[in-house]
Amino acid sequence: MKVVSFVRLHNRFILTLLLGAVFIWSLFSIKWNADLVHSGGIPTLLQIVDGLVQPDLSPEVLKLGFESAWITLAYAVVGMTLAVIYAFIVGILASGVLTSNKMTRIISKVFFRGILGFTRAIHELIWAWLFVAAIGLSPFAAIFALAIPYGGILGRIFADMLNDVSEEPIKALKSAGASKWQILIYGYLPLIWADMISYTMYRFECAIRSSAIMSFIGLGGLGYQIQLSLQDVKYDRVWAFVFFLIGLVIFVDIWSNFVRKALTERKRSSGFSPGWRSVSFTGLLVIGSWVYIHLAENAQFFELLSDKNLEAAKRFFGGLIGLTSEHPAFLDANNWAAALKLTLETLEMSIMAIGFATIAAFLTVVPAARTIANGQLTGAKKWYNWILYGVVRIFYIFSRSVPELVWAMMIIFIFKPGLLPGAIALALHNFGILGKLWAEVIEDMDSRPIRNLATAGASKIETLFYGILPYCIAEVSYVYPLPLGSYYADNDCRWICRCRRSGNGI
Template identity: 35%
Template sequence: MTVITPALKWGLIGLAAIVLSLLQAGLFRQDLFNLNGVPLLWRFIVASVHPDLSTELLQTTFSATVTTLAYAVCGTFFSVILGMIGGVLASEVWWLSFGQPSRCWLLIRAAIAVPRAIHELIWGLFFVNIWGLDPLTAIVAIAIPFGAITAKVFSEILDETPRTPLLILLNSGVSPLTAFFYSLLPQAFLNLLSYVFYRFECSIRSAAVLGIIGAGGLGYEIFLSLQSLRYEQLWTFFYALFILNGLVDLSSAWLRRRLGCSSRIDLNLQQNKSKTPQKAAQNYFILIPIALFLLTLCFWYINPDFSKFWAPRTQQLFGQFVRSALPPDFSGVPQLIPQAIETVSMSVLAIAFSAFGGLLLAFPAANNFFLPGGLLNQQGNGSLPQIMFLLSRAVLLICRAIPAPIWALVVLFVMFPGILPGAIALGLHNLGILGRLMAEVIENQDQRPLAALKAQGAPNSLIFLYGVLPLTMPRFLAYSLYRWEVCMRETVIVGLVGAGGLGRSLTEQLSSFDYQALIVTLGGFLMLTFLVDWVSANARRSLR
């Protein structure tokens, strides 16, 4: 009798979901591709080798790049503040320290689930109607959802941190607040700090996305150039975005190494690795002045108008929005059901594509695998591994640097609007993120079992099949499931540019100021997001 393990069960469910999603996307129909758009796509590709390098455009590019960076820095700053407060209050261990009922943390986690489920682009569109195109719009649009996401991750990190030192202090009569801050936080500090670096990298990409709604920065310039078919200018902005993401990635990795953070984010671990903040304390003087200087410079550069928070006009416009959105209009619910199915199908196909592509590129992109002196190339022979390393890193950087809506507009050159182009666009963007995260898993894996297999004379193929894959696949699957939750949120933004799903309805309702129907559509999208979160969390727990 065959025993169905949790991994096999979720594997079969995932395979069935992919097949059903392909059928829903109409993969076998004949009207998927628009061959009339091939000349435009070719012009787009050819323009990559001769971007516009005129002085005027380079000045515009530099200004837009600094604006994007400033939005990301300021948005990350507020999201971390919100995340620290919400993360402590949403952690079970915080309430247990005070002897409070464990249901308190569940209520707070439920409260922060709503803002994190709504994509930052939707928040941006809402605040544009309230504050206009002030930089405050972009900052708050990043801070609210990212603050809620950070709070969720921080709370999980705190809950998974070993509690023995905390219990010892509590049993010794130390006050709960003192015990919490002197025992639990020092243990979790490096994991929390590592996630802050990861969230900052995500903020760079979100700041570029917000440019699509007119918030400024590289995303705004890219969208204008793409809409006007000025591909030479477009590629100039693309290269600036690649450089910005690459520099942020390198500086983040350097700071994490100096501070002792092994990876951006830890998932699917029974407990966090033992890390000692004391070991990295001597390097904190590097981070703090850099962070303070960069933060001050960014706030000075974009100069957001914080007085708009309490301005009478803000209260007036917000009140008008609430009055126009109530009562909700449920008459369009039957039409939303097929679009909801499209949205889920799009997210499933996107994560399947990105997970498979990320898996293929992660191994050549890892610096300890094929490179000379690596696990499968200890002799250090040949230049091909170095070429593969550089190419795979470049592909991953390009994929994650270009926002998903821009990928969707490019894919729509040669495909008709629908689920499949949206899934391809999301898959390309998340492929770059997943591939880099998976490469870090490979770089940080325990080398001792692999060295033991190597010492016993096992060939490289068996080391890969019986050593590398069993050690890395649980983390790969955890990252993929985590990104599936993100893909679900991002289906809205590719829908805004015509890729299908609930995003299309949101676009129509926003453009027609039909807020009564918009509230219902957002409610349906939130339900789908919570469903995906629940499935993803259960799958990750089963695969531990």
């Protein structure tokens, strides 16, 4: 046991050094000189801060903010409706539970998981640009751009849930002569439906931010208003619409908590509980969103199949795969060399961003834990701990609620275009994600070892390095392989950690 523990510690130390070296390597991709900042970068920063302190809350802006928030919410709801349908069908096929033999099971899993992998690998903004080029500036361009990648993400998780179901009840149904469909309906789905709903609601929270990004293609919503305000250099309006976006994310977070509680509780409460009222509200919201898209936005689904749109789509997607070009771009070696260079820069930017976010989260996570603020973990109650807790938690909510693209559009007014503005934008968003995740890990840890350290006379620094950090590193390493620099890491990390702590498998 001692040898195994030493090997694990040794490997962890080497991995830490390796990650640190990679982060330092990414820093050398930036030329750290005065040319990084615009000549008017500092005055612009002061104007942005002034707009943050004094946002434009005029009746005109408030009215526009509520209207744009509703458009953003409606797009997210409609997009997630299609995503759930796509994920449910393809996820079941990708799990292989309906196949009859081992060979067809392998073929089904490889083929449909490949489809899910392809659809979720492309960012929703890229999908939006593709659909706008193919079908024009239609609301369905944004809706499909949300539905496809989120359907791929949900479908992959649904397939994994089905594959992780315990074999005992499935064998019992098989021995009773149940068909494949009966086993699916009466065996698999009842065991995972609560986790499916829980993860879908987490994904919906993330879809709100993505819906705001969809607005940048010109279809209205909060992102569109933020973009127009930035073009007019009206930072007070920018922050007003950003606050609307933050409020919308918080609203959805609270609402989804009620929905998950109602749908996953083992014992139904008597009467029409607040949780079940939230479920009814969800149904009305889905219907209302579809009606709004159909009537107010005048989006006709069957118009997508018109001869004009089909011809445009054929021409566009044919061009993507080189059918309409004598010299396709993917056959040009220079294009591959440029793509490789851009891939390396993207990697450097991502590493730099996660490094900045990790350092910032590490420096702020301890006061952000509720068990530190109330003295449960340390045994010492200090009044100022609650103030620090509130301030840091507000920073976490603020940073992760604003999409990376919005951060980037503001930062580019301060720094010149390059890797650094993108890295800072990603770091600001993921700072809130990592900080909240780590704080929740600290809140759920056993307080007895920490209290023993404090009783033995350990200082706060010693308690942090010998008590809190070893536990946090072990827990966070469980979800570290997730793409923490991506747009969906927030909900993946929180959902997986909570499932693990509650004893539920994925």
